[in-house]
Amino acid sequence: MSAAKGLFKKWLSNLDAMKKQIKERLNAVWNREAITEEEWEQLEETLIQSDIGPRLAMEIIEELQATKSEHKDWQSCLFEKLYSIIEKNDARLFPEADPQFSKIVVLMGINGAGKTTLAGKLARFFKDQGEKVSLVAADTFRAAAQEQLEIWAKRAGVNIIKSSSGTNPGAAVFDALQLIKKRGDTVAIVDTAGRSHVNKNLLSELEKLSKVIYRxxxxxxxxxxxxxxxxxxxxxxxxxxxxxxxxxxxxxALTKWDSQAKGGIVFRIHQELALPIKLVGTGETIEDLFVFDPEEFVRAIVY
Ligand SMILES: Nc1nc2c(ncn2[C@@H]2O[C@H](COP(=O)(O)OP(=O)(O)O)[C@@H](O)[C@H]2O)c(=O)[nH]1
Ligand SMILES: [Mg+2]
Known part of the structure; x- marks a missing residue:
């Protein structure tokens, strides 16, 4: 984990949009007596482009305007504002796990979001912590999906639990849970089929799968x-x-944060969805996974 933290730092230092553009703009105008309306607007525009969304961009500008007259530096102002949004983000996985039961991660999301890749990364992550890990293939629609997960299981050096094709995902997960219990696996990562968030049938199937687990x-x-x-x-x-x-x-879990990562999306997701950001995927290899650290993240953006 400490090694991963260092890598997270290294990766954060590459964060572009928010860091460079905003810094340059603010450095250019901050020590002047007055900042023009147009310059504030440009700054707001830059903030919006960093994916934080219009609402937060406006709030930050207002805060900066207030701070400017107080002769504070913009870094501490921006840090306070951004950190206040995200400081309560609790990225811990299973903070109150009951050791008498296995821990189950269910990955869900639309096709291509990065679920299967993340399943592989997480398998390695937990294995490195000494857990006994299984990957569970709950994408029972496509044979290729199970094969892809099998490759990740090999890479991570963990077991895979497959199901015969055509089984419904709830039944596949039920069987997997029995096997996990029998073998004494401590962690199972369930890779589900990609589903459009507007397909009610697929979503109620996911609901059933989830209920099987909670039982x-x-x-x-x-x-x-x-x-x-x-x-x-x-x-x-x-x-x-x-x-x-x-x-x-x-x-x-935010994936593909390496490709044109703008960072701002983190604040928006946390603020507007009221959900903790727990994991960040930063590439296609098994090591490219980080536990999100709010303070480190905000520092990297501001300083
Ligand atoms: N650059 C990058 N690519 C990723 C990341 N995670 C997944 N991918 C790629 O995104 C594509 C879809 O990933 P996959 O795991 O199959 O998505 P799924 O359909 O949700 O299971 C693959 O080409 C992955 O290599 C990431 O963090 N960074
Ligand atoms: Mg997949």
């Missing part, structure tokens, strides 16, 4: 993670809203 495992030992592609923008909010009607989401 066997206490909620303290279940993480229902919504996997969101960091570039999904506004669509991410619609996905979360709809999926949350069927399943209690316990946290968000």
């Amino acid at each position: 066997e495992i206490p909620s303290s030992n279940v993480e229902n993670l919504l996997v969101i592609d960091a570039l999904a923008g506004q669509n991410a909010f619609l996905q979360a809203e709809n999926i949350a009607k069927f399943i209690p989401i316990t946290g968000v």
Whole structure:
């Protein structure tokens, strides 16, 4: 974990949009006697482009305007504002797990969000912590989906629990839970089929799968993670809203944060969805996974 933290730092230092543009703009104008209306607007525009959304951009500008007249430096002002939004974000997985039961992670989200890749990364992550891990293939529609998960299981060096094709995902998960119990696995990561957040049938199927788990495992030992592609923008909010009607989401895993990462999406997701950001995926290899650290993140943006 400490090594991972260092990597998180290194990756954060590459965060572009918010860091460079906003810094340059603020450095250029802050020590002047007055900042023009136009310059404030440009700054607001830059903030919006960093994916934090119009609401927060406006709040930050107002805060900066107030601070300017108090002759405070913009860094501490921006840090306080951004940190106040995200400081309560609790990224811990299973903070109150009951050791008598296995811990179950369910990954859900639309096709291509990065669920299967994250399943593999998480398998390694938990294995490195000494857990006995299984990957559970609950995408029973496509044979290729199980094969893809099998490759990740090999990479991570963990077991995979497959089901015969055509089984319904709830039944597949039920069988997997029995096997996990028998073998004494401490962690199971369930990779589900990608589902459009507007497809009611697929979502109620996910609801059934979830109920099967809650019948066997206490909620303290279940993480229902919504996997969101960091570039999904506004669509991410619609996905979360709809999926949350069927399943209690316990946290968000943001994937593809390496590709044109703007960072701002983090504040928006946390603020507007009221969900903790737990994990961040920053690439296609098994190591590219971090537990989200709010303070480190905000520091990296501001300083
Ligand atoms: N750059 C990058 N690519 C990723 C990341 N996570 C997943 N991908 C890629 O996104 C594509 C879809 O991933 P997959 O795990 O199959 O998505 P799923 O349909 O949700 O299971 C694959 O090409 C992955 O290699 C990430 O954090 N960064
Ligand atoms: Mg998949």
